Amino acid sequence: MRGRLLMVLLVFLAVRAATVWAYGKNATLYYYGQVSGQFAIADAWRHGHEFSEDRTLSAAACRIADSEGRFIPLEEWETLPRSGEYKTFPAVDLPGYGYLIAWTSRLFGDNLTSKYAMIVQVLAEAAGVVAFSAAVMLLVGTGIGMWAGLLYSLTFPVIWAQASQPMRDIFAVPIMALVLLALAVFRSRLPRERIWIPGALLVAAILLWVRPSAYFMFFFVSPLVLLAPGRAWRERLACAALFVAIPLLVFGLPQKRFNAKYYGTTNTHFLGRSLWEGLGIVQDNPYGLRLDDQALTPWLESRGHRVEYASVEMNRLLGEYVGEVLRKEPMLFVRALGLRLVSFAERPLDFTPPRSYPRPGDAAASPIHTALRDPVGFFYAVCSRTAPWLGWAGMAAALAWLLLRREDWWAIITLQTPFLYAVGSVMPLNYEPRYGAAGAWSLLTALAWCAWAAWSRMRGKPAEESET
Numbered sequence: 131m132r133g134r135l136l137m138v139l140l141v142f143l144a145v146r147a148a149t150v151w152a153y154g155k156n157a158t159l160y161y162y163g164q165v166s167g168q169f170a171i172a173d174a175w176r177h178g179h180e181f182s183e184d185r186t187l188s189a190a191a192c193r194i195a196d197s198e199g200r201f202i203p204l205e206e207w208e209t210l211p212r213s214g215e216y217k218t219f220p221a222v223d224l225p226g227y228g229y230l231i232a233w234t235s236r237l238f239g240d241n242l243t244s245k246y247a248m249i250v251q252v253l254a255e256a257a258g259v260v261a262f263s264a265a266v267m268l269l270v271g272t273g274i275g276m277w278a279g280l281l282y283s284l285t286f287p288v289i290w291a292q293a294s295q296p297m298r299d300i301f302a303v304p305i306m307a308l309v310l311l312a313l314a315v316f317r318s319r320l321p322r323e324r325i326w327i328p329g330a331l332l333v334a335a336i337l338l339w340v341r342p343s344a345y346f347m348f349f350f351v352s353p354l355v356l357l358a359p360g361r362a363w364r365e366r367l368a369c370a371a372l373f374v375a376i377p378l379l380v381f382g383l384p385q386k387r388f389n390a391k392y393y394g395t396t397n398t399h400f401l402g403r404s405l406w407e408g409l410g411i412v413q414d415n416p417y418g419l420r421l422d423d424q425a426l427t428p429w430l431e432s433r434g435h436r437v438e439y440a441s442v443e444m445n446r447l448l449g450e451y452v453g454e455v456l457r458k459e460p461m462l463f464v465r466a467l468g469l470r471l472v473s474f475a476e477r478p479l480d481f482t483p484p485r486s487y488p489r490p491g492d493a494a495a496s497p498i499h500t501a502l503r504d505p506v507g508f509f510y511a512v513c514s515r516t517a518p519w520l521g522w523a524g525m526a527a528a529l530a531w532l533l534l535r536r537e538d539w540w541a542i543i544t545l546q547t548p549f550l551y552a553v554g555s556v557m558p559l560n561y562e563p564r565y566g567a568a569g570a571w572s573l574l575t576a577l578a579w580c581a582w583a584a585w586s587r588m589r590g591k592p593a594e595e596s597e598t
Contacts, residue, residue, distance in 0.1 A: 131264075131272050138263045138279030139256060145283050146252055152506050162195045162202070165297050169204055169247070171228025176235075176242055179216035181388070185438075186213035203244040204231075218392045227251075227298050247296035258304030259283060261311045266575055268314035269541040273586070277578035282571050288481060288513045288520060289567050302568040305344045306548040308335035309351060310572075313544050316369050317358050329372045336380045344568075348377045350551045354544055393442045401559065402449020408560030409452065409462060411469045417455050417462075421560075463558075470561045474553070478521030479570055480563030481514045521566070524549075524573025531576045548572035 169191070170183035190210045195202045202210075227250065234246040259282050267275030290300055312328035312335075332348065355370040386396040403426070410421035418429055427439050430447055437444040456463055501508040532542050552569030553561070 131267055131275075134267070134272055134276040135260055135263055135279070138276060138283060139260055141280055142256060142259045142283035142286065143252075145286055146255065149287050150248075152509070163192050166191045166195070166202075168228040168231070168296075168298055169207065172204070172232040172235075172242060172247075173207055174216050175229060175232040177216070182216040182218045184212045184214065184216055186211060186215075204242050204247065205244065207242070218388075227296075227301060231296075244296060251296050251300060254301055254304050255286075258300075258307045261304060261307035262571070265307065265310040265314040266545060266578070268311075268318050269545060270538065270575075270579070271582075274575070274578050274582045277581045277585075278575045281574040281578055281581070285520060285571075285574065287509075288517050289479065289570055299564065299568065302344050302552070303571060305335045306347055306551075306569060306572075308332070309347055310545065310548070312373075313351060313354060313358075316355065317360065317540070317544075328369055329376060332372060332376045333380065336377055345377060345381065346555060347548075347551050348373050350555070351544070351547050354540070354547070357540060359540055389442075395442065395446075402452050403445045404556075404559040405452045405456075406448040408470070409455070409466045411473075412462060412465050415462060417451075419455070467558060470557055474557070474561060474566070477518045477563060478525070478566055479517040480567075481510070481517040517563075521570060521573070524570065524577055527576035527580050528573055531579050535579075542576075545575040546572055 166188050167183065170185075170188035171181070173187065174180075174182045174184060187207065187210055190212075191202045191207060194210070227247075230250045231247045232242060234250055235242045238246065259279055262282060263275045263279030265275075266278045308331050312331040315331065316328045335344075352370045352373040355373055356366050358366055358369075361369075389396050406419055407421060407423060407426065409415065409417075410419040410425075412419070413421075418432075420429070426448065427437065427444065430437055430444060435443075435447055437447065528542070528546050532539060535542065548569035549566070549572045550569070553566050556562075556565045
């Protein structure tokens with residue numbers, strides 16, 4: 131098992147190095163607004179301020195990035211205008227990435243640089259793919275686990291096209307993978323005296339939190355702990371309690387105390403804000419709702435409210451307004467959900483390239499011409515066409531796997547929970563294909579099962595003979 135995990139790790143690192151080389155300085159600006167928040171946290175910590183940011187500094191970085199159309203590395207932040215005032219913000223987006231960047235820069239150098247940010251990110255990505263492969267190996271065999279890890283490594287540029295620059299969304303992978311590994315370790319023949327190991331894995335997952343969207347993953351999978359075959363009921367109850375108690379103790383209660391201390395409330399109304407934007411998918415709504423993140427504060431300003439973007443006050447006003455709208459017209463939510471489901475069926479995964487490129491079929495560029503003139507651009511074009519098919523194929527393979535191997539239902543469903551959670555938790559609010567990407571990699575287990583079955587048949591062995 132260790133040798134196969136090492137193989138998966140080496141293949142992933144090779145693919146990751148190739149994406150860094152191919153993308154070069156042409157990193158997408160799509161996520162810069164989010165990443166700049168983590169950069170601002172790192173900068174504030176270096177200046178002795180925890181869980182805060184100099185908003186003049188972060189606003190300047192975003193403004194320059196937008197106007198010049200380029201990624202603003204941390205090396206340039208010292209030259210940007212700053213106010214020297216550090217303000218706290220609602221504990222909705224966790225500062226884990228920013229703190230890791232700052233700590234790594236202190237440990238290995240004197241300057242705060244994007245190089246350390248990328249090192250932290252790649253290490254987290256590598257931990258995610260290894261934990262994912264190990265979980266699959268423990269649940270359904272080392273052969274399928276190895277194929278799953280290799281498929282993840284090879285499809286990484288398709289699923290995570292934006293990972294050419296430091297970003298926070300990718301941290302959902304190691305978080306969810308460690309949760310899967312905790313489930314797999316509990317399900318395996320673990321001695322009773324080592325039942326603490328799943329709890330340790332959960333704590334490790336929580337310490338990697340950057341996106342709060344992964345928070346409820348722990349509660350989402352807790353019923354599976356109670357249904358785990360081969361374990362006594364008292365063991366199931368004890369482990370299920372860990373899945374509920376650990377995130378509450380490590381993150382939930384401290385978050386509430388933080389918001390109560392700095393904002394006088396424990397509710398930052400982030401669901402209301404997401405609903406306001408998500409309901410904007412119904413374009414003919416008469417309430418001013420728009421599917422546009424940049425429309426939030428201008429809309430409030432038009433109603434006489436001058437608030438900072440992502441502030442508690444902004445979220446509260448949007449949440450209250452959405453509540454009034456849904457009480458008046460509840461069917462608006464049903465219409466919005468239907469439109470999101472249709473959109474998901476048409477394109478379950480999307481590919482956002484690091485830069486613009488000629489698409490095959492355009493009048494100005496044939497596929498052969500694009501491949502010869504711009505091989506990297508041609509690769510982007512192939513990925514753009516491949517991403518939706520990867521989602522459809524994964525869902526079809528997962529359903530076939532479950533129907534053909536019903537005796538393995540617990541393991542199969544467990545391995546699909548990242549995708550089910552990623553889609554199910556945001557579909558009622560505001561779904562985008564990148565949210566699905568946060569869990570789409572778990573569908574690769576079903577494709578790995580297909581690959582292992584075909585490989586076993588070629589060798590003349592039944593697929594069930596994989597090592598465990």
